[in-house]
Amino acid sequence: MSLEQEPADDAGLREDDDHDDNHSNNDFAASKEDDEDPVDSPAIALKTSEILAACTWRDATRLRALAESDGGLLADSLRRAAWPILLGASPPAEEKKEVDNDNDDDDGLAYTDGSSLAADDDDWRNLPRHRDEDQVQLDVNRSFVHYPSDQSEPELHKRKRELSDLIVEVLRRHPYLCYFQGYHDICQVFLLVLEPAARAPLVARLSVLRIRDFMLPSLSATTAQLRLIPDILARADPELRRHLSSIEPFYALAGTLTMYAHNIERYRDIARLFDVILAREPTFSIYLFAQIVIDRREEILEIDEPDMLQVILGRVPPELDLDGLIKRAVSLFVDHPPETLRSWRHISSASVLKTCRDVDASTRQTLEDGHRFFERQVKEIQWQELRMGVRRKMWVYRRPVQYVGAAIMVGVVAFYLRRNPSLVQYIWSFFPGGH
Amino acid sequence: MSSSAAPWDYIAKLVCIGDSGCGKSSLTIRLCEGRFSAHHDVTIGVEFGSRIVPPRRDTSGIPQKHMKLSLWDTAGQETYKSVTRSYFRGASGALLVFDLSRKATFQHVTDWLNDLRQIAEPDIVIVLVGNKADLTQQEDNKREVTREEAEEWARRNGILEYVETSAKSGENVEKAFMRVAERIYQNIEAGKYNLNDRRSGVKGPSAGGSRQVRLNADANKSSGGCC
Numbered sequence: 001m002s003l004e005q006e007p008a009d010d011a012g013l014r015e016d017d018d019h020d021d022n023h024s025n026n027d028f029a030a031s032k033e034d035d036e037d038p039v040d041s042p043a044i045a046l047k048t049s050e051i052l053a054a055c056t057w058r059d060a061t062r063l064r065a066l067a068e069s070d071g072g073l074l075a076d077s078l079r080r081a082a083w084p085i086l087l088g089a090s091p092p093a094e095e096k097k098e099v100d101n102d103n104d105d106d107d108g109l110a111y112t113d114g115s116s117l118a119a120d121d122d123d124w125r126n127l128p129r130h131r132d133e134d135q136v137q138l139d140v141n142r143s144f145v146h147y148p149s150d151q152s153e154p155e156l157h158k159r160k161r162e163l164s165d166l167i168v169e170v171l172r173r174h175p176y177l178c179y180f181q182g183y184h185d186i187c188q189v190f191l192l193v194l195e196p197a198a199r200a201p202l203v204a205r206l207s208v209l210r211i212r213d214f215m216l217p218s219l220s221a222t223t224a225q226l227r228l229i230p231d232i233l234a235r236a237d238p239e240l241r242r243h244l245s246s247i248e249p250f251y252a253l254a255g256t257l258t259m260y261a262h263n264i265e266r267y268r269d270i271a272r273l274f275d276v277i278l279a280r281e282p283t284f285s286i287y288l289f290a291q292i293v294i295d296r297r298e299e300i301l302e303i304d305e306p307d308m309l310q311v312i313l314g315r316v317p318p319e320l321d322l323d324g325l326i327k328r329a330v331s332l333f334v335d336h337p338p339e340t341l342r343s344w345r346h347i348s349s350a351s352v353l354k355t356c357r358d359v360d361a362s363t364r365q366t367l368e369d370g371h372r373f374f375e376r377q378v379k380e381i382q383w384q385e386l387r388m389g390v391r392r393k394m395w396v397y398r399r400p401v402q403y404v405g406a407a408i409m410v411g412v413v414a415f416y417l418r419r420n421p422s423l424v425q426y427i428w429s430f431f432p433g434g435h
Numbered sequence: 436m437s438s439s440a441a442p443w444d445y446i447a448k449l450v451c452i453g454d455s456g457c458g459k460s461s462l463t464i465r466l467c468e469g470r471f472s473a474h475h476d477v478t479i480g481v482e483f484g485s486r487i488v489p490p491r492r493d494t495s496g497i498p499q500k501h502m503k504l505s506l507w508d509t510a511g512q513e514t515y516k517s518v519t520r521s522y523f524r525g526a527s528g529a530l531l532v533f534d535l536s537r538k539a540t541f542q543h544v545t546d547w548l549n550d551l552r553q554i555a556e557p558d559i560v561i562v563l564v565g566n567k568a569d570l571t572q573q574e575d576n577k578r579e580v581t582r583e584e585a586e587e588w589a590r591r592n593g594i595l596e597y598v599e600t601s602a603k604s605g606e607n608v609e610k611a612f613m614r615v616a617e618r619i620y621q622n623i624e625a626g627k628y629n630l631n632d633r634r635s636g637v638k639g640p641s642a643g644g645s646r647q648v649r650l651n652a653d654a655n656k657s658s659g660g661c662c
Contacts, residue, residue, distance in 0.1 A: 135512060138456040145474045181455070181512045182479045219517050250518050254479035262479055307448075307505050311483040 048074060055081040058091065060363060064279040068330065070323045072275035076193050079271065084198065086278045087205045088363025121197075130171035132179035139184045140164045147267035148192065163191055169200045170207055174367070176374060177207055177215040182254065185261035186211070189270055208370035209362060210282055212352050214257055216374070218381050224347055225286055226252050231341035232290040236332060240297050244313075247306050251313035252289045259285060263316035276326050281359050282352045283338050284329065291329040292316060350376040443487050443503035445630075446638040447619045448525055449612075450555075452547050453532035454540040455511030458566040461602035462532065463508040466612050471603050480518050482508040488616050502616055504528075516550070523554040527628070527636025528561070528615040533585075535565045535599065536577035541585065548592060556636055558627060560618045562596050563589045564611050569601040 047066065051073060054062040063082055066073065073079045084091075130136075140163050144156060151159065167187050171177055190203050213221040226249040233241040254262045259277050264270040277285055293300065293313060303309050338344050338353065347353050350373040356362035394401055451459040460482060464472050467484035484506045507526070509519035523529075531547055533540040544563065551559065565585055571578035582599065589597040595618055598611040622628060623637060630639035 135455060139477050141456075142475070142477050145476050178514065180514050181477050181510060184477070219514055223518070248521060250480055250521070253518060257479060262476065307483065310481075314480075314483075 044071070044074065047071065048078065051078045051082060055085060058085055060085055060088075060360065064359070067275040067279035068326060072272040072322075076271065079193050079275065080195060080198065082275075083193070083278060084202055086363070087202055087210070088365065089202055089205055124169040124172045124200075127172040128175070130168065130175055130179070132171060133168055135181070136164060136167050136171070136179055136184070139181055140167070143184055143188055146265040159191070162196070163187060166191055166199050166203060170204050173200070174204060174208060174371070176371065177212075178217050180214055180257065182258040182262055183207075183214070185258040189259075189261050189267075189274055192267065193271055193274075204367065206278075208367050208374070209365050210278075210352055210356060211259070212370055212374055213282075213377070216377055216381065218385070220381055220384065221348065221351055221377060222253070222257060223250075224343070224351070225256065225353060226250065227343045227346070228283070228286050228338070228341050229290050229293070231343050232287060232332065232336055233293065234342070235336040235340060236290070237294055237297060240294065240300065243301055244293075244309065247309055247313075251310050252286075254314065255289050255292075255316055256285050260288070260316065264320070265318065269320070269322055272322055273326075279359075281356045281362070283357075284333060286353075287333045288325070288329045291325060291332050292320075294332070295325065295328070348377050348380050350374075350380065441503075442501060444500040444639070445620075445623060446503045446505055447527045447616065448636045449504050449506045449528040449530065449615060450523055450526045450551075451506060451508045451530045451532060452519070452523075452551065453511060453530075453564075454534070454537075454543050454547075457511065457532045457534040457537075457540050458602045459511065459530075459532050460508050462530065462564070462566060462600065462608055462611075463506055465602045465605055465608045466504075467506065469605075471605070478508055478510045480510055480515060481522055484508060486612075488613065500620070502620060504612065504616060520550060520554055523551055525636045526551075526555050526559060527619050527622075529555065529559055530562055530564050530611060530615065531594070532564045532566055533580070535567050535580050536570045538579040541565075541580045541588075544588070545592075548594075558622065559636070560615050560622070561594050562598055562611055562614050563594045565597070565599045566602060568599045568606060569603045571599075 047069075051063070051066050053059075054066060055078070063085055067082065067086065073082050140160050143163055144151070144159055148159075163184065167179070167184060171179060186206070187203055190199055190206070194202060207215060213225060216222075229249045229252055230241055230244065233244065260273055261270050264273060273288075277288075296312075296317070300309070300312065303312060338357075349355075352373075355365070355369075355373050451463055453459055455477075460475055460478050461471065463482065463484045464470065464475065467486045485503055486506070487501050487503045489501055507522045509515070509522060529551055531544055531551070533544050548561070551561070563585060565580060565582075567577075570576075582597075585599075586597045588594075596614050598607050598614065600607040600611050602608060619637060623630075628637045630637060
């Protein structure tokens with residue numbers, strides 16, 4: 001993948017052409033005049049070359065700053081180079097090419113973690129079916145609702161087939177992952193941004209190392225993440241937190257679970273949001289949601305009915321000033337970092353929120369590391385469920401348990417006192433006039 | 436949305452449940468917005484819709500009491516059960532939906548019913564809905580579940596009624612929801628719900644309504660907790 005390639009004028013910007021952007025007040029979030037090519041702006045041109053340079057040097061730190069600042073990574077052509085670096089995909093090992101492929105001249109870029117980027121690398125089709133493939137099919141049939149908008153039926157059909165292939169390939173190669181509805185929303189964006197050969201390896205890294213919690217056999221790690229939202233509110237806006245005290249934070253489920261791909265209907269916006277989500281640690285996504293809630297506080301404080309609260313909170317406003325939102329969410333994160341949140345200690349140490357706490361280190365993790373974290377969390381969840389089950393049983397049988405427990409206690413105390421008679425006197429001394 | 440000039444007399448909470456891809460969202464959209472959406476998103480967690488209906492067919496000229504159906508449309512995928520089940524609490528009615536063209540979705544209604552019975556109120560009003568009737572009316576009949584077996588299952592399991600619907604054409608959609616609404620209304624009139632009880636799935640128009648509703652949400656809160 002050469003980086004001195006095309007200027008940022010293709011895929012990513014084609015969406016810019018037909019959309020009017022009135023919420024932007026800077027050069028980056030598309031121009032005010034529709035026909036003005038954003039590349040013309042000196043600021044955009046400068047940022048474009050900065051991104052290209054950061055990609056050439058694989059300077060992830062610089063790239064993360066660029067992904068966060070106004071406009072994000074600007075265009076899909078730049079994202080194609082930058083996202084693999086942000087996700088820590090190994091650089092293509094060009095020299096291995098000749099060794100691997102003397103039979104044909106495909107552009108098979110072998111990745112050092114064992115995955116291969118060869119375009120005709122179809123061997124996954126022979127792998128055993130994944131248990132969730134029926135569900136994948138149901139969801140793929142209902143995909144590409146909002147974008148791309150200019151597609152004919154056959155094109156749409158082709159997209160859906162590609163989407164199905166992408167999801168199924170990742171699942172078959174990593175059969176322990178559990179598919180969730182909404183994963184297909186995330187994959188749609190990756191599919192539209194990336195070249196075919198780059199998709200599955202990158203989505204695999206995303207799945208195993210960044211959104212692994214959502215792909216566990218139970219939703220409990222996900223709901224544990226959601227519980228951080230009220231905690232952030234408690235620190236940043238206690239009044240708002242009190243106002244929402246009657247409802248569960250499930251309103252944030254669709255947003256956080258899909259990296260907002262389920263809520264944000266404009267392709268350009270979701271691609272830009274993905275830039276920053278991939279650039280920062282996974283917990284940032286939670287702060288984003290908290291910030292969206294805080295930004296709407298006046299509207300929310302006026303609603304008393306819990307049902308309505310759930311509904312309003314669940315809907316991410318369509319016209320978001322993304323650059324502003326991201327800046328505010330970053331401040332929120334800095335002012336109230338995860339360690340200061342009450343429920344942080346309930347987050348498993350194998351959760352992506354903790355294994356990616358250091359983003360730099362997380363880019364060096366391998367898929368095998370991710371698998372190990374996954375297994376550890378599965379065990380924790382099983383243990384948790386067992387405990388919950390016991391507690392529930394204890395509650396049902398609380399009377400007999402109390403009686404038996406009390407009887408055992410009396411027995412233990414009696415036995416102990418018999419062996420230590422002096423203790424009787426000691427205890428007795430606590431009662432007034434007990435001598 | 437303030438409740439001061441509420442155009443309804445009661446609010447009843449309904450849930451729409453069943454396997455993925457049976458058309459729960461399509462039924463909800465059809466009822467609440469009166470349209471069929473061939474392209475709509477997959478439901479993640481829950482979606483919400485509401486509609487105000489007169490609970491009785493008016494023949495007498497007596498002023499009608501209006502009921503607001505607040506409708507929670509739930510995700511069908513098993514994964515989401517821990518979340519969607521928390522919405523069952525306090526529901527006074529349910530549409531248990533399966534896809535007439537996929538047998539497996541009918542075989543799973545028993546599981547859904549068990550979940551519902553475990554969590555929702557004991558007197559919850561349930562209608563069994565066989566959706567996608569349009570697929571059974573075309574030349575290439577896709578029906579995999581007969582009316583008889585569905586009715587038989589409904590009878591055995593204490594279900595109020597079985598209705599075959601098509602969210603696509605709109606056929607019987609209104610009817611399915613109205614059956615639930617009517618029965619809930621009859622229950623209200625018979626004094627079955629304590630409208631001041633925070634656990635009840637029906638809310639009256641009484642003063643302090645919003646506070647009452649909030650208490651109800653407290654009951655909803657503990658998902659998957661003990662007791």
